[in-house]
Amino acid sequence: MSERSDFLIGRASPEDAAAIAALHAKALPPGWPESDFAASAVEANRALLKATDRGRVCGFALFQFAADEAEVLAIAVALDAQGRGHATRLMQAAFELCRERFIACIYLEVAETNGKARGLYEKLGFRVVARRDNYYRHESSASETALVMRLDTVRSAVDPEISSP
Numbered sequence: 577m578s579e580r581s582d583f584l585i586g587r588a589s590p591e592d593a594a595a596i597a598a599l600h601a602k603a604l605p606p607g608w609p610e611s612d613f614a615a616s617a618v619e620a621n622r623a624l625l626k627a628t629d630r631g632r633v634c635g636f637a638l639f640q641f642a643a644d645e646a647e648v649l650a651i652a653v654a655l656d657a658q659g660r661g662h663a664t665r666l667m668q669a670a671f672e673l674c675r676e677r678f679i680a681c682i683y684l685e686v687a688e689t690n691g692k693a694r695g696l697y698e699k700l701g702f703r704v705v706a707r708r709d710n711y712y713r714h715e716s717s718a719s720e721t722a723l724v725m726r727l728d729t730v731r732s733a734v735d736p737e738i739s740s741p
């Protein structure tokens with residue numbers, strides 16, 4: 577757990593699933609079922625991290641691991657808690673877990689128009705590696721392009737040979 581005043585980052589448990597599902601549905605409707613988050617909290621190849629502010633879940637990040645790659649499946653911060661570094665700290669805590677697992681690169685997918693999320697990912701060093709045109713289909717609006725982003729430096733912190741030229 578990392579700590580900063582009343583704010584904590586840590587592993588979520590199945591008991592946090594309802595709060596996380598509600599937060600996710602608000603941030604990225606329609607969201608996913610609570611049961612998916614409850615299962616993810618105990619799945620060996622996933623990490624469900626939560627940010628809490630005085631006990632209230634105000635953000636979460638869900639990572640999946642496969643071989644030496646990881647994928648960011650979801651991340652969201654409650655609207656009234658955004659802009660205070662919660663997502664940055666959630667991602668950094670997940671990077672720590674990636675290092676422990678000798679993960680070589682992390683992938684994610686983001687809507688091209690999602691400026692806030694793209695800002696977060698770019699700041700953390702992710703770079704666009706592919707475009708998927710018309711990937712997201714919304715009932716009420718036109719389809720949207722997805723960008724695939726990758727960060728492949730997390731391993732260097734634990735394996736000096738990989739970072740040396």
Ligand SMILES: CC(C)(COP(=O)(O)OP(=O)(O)OC[C@H]1O[C@@H](n2cnc3c(N)ncnc32)[C@H](O)[C@@H]1OP(=O)(O)O)[C@@H](O)C(=O)NCCC(=O)NCCS
Pocket residue numbers: 603604651652653654657658659660661662663664665685686687690691692693694695696697699
């Ligand atoms: C994307 C999201 C998780 C960022 O959470 P957050 O806690 O506000 O992020 P942080 O405070 O850690 O900010 C990290 C960076 O994100 C970017 N960012 C955050 N808010 C932003 C805004 N309003 N406008 C532009 N960029 C923004 C900035 O690059 C920021 O870095 P900076 O503060 O050094 O400028 C949050 O906006 C969110 O939940 N959005 C809805 C869900 C979503 O889109 N998830 C991602 C799906 S791929």
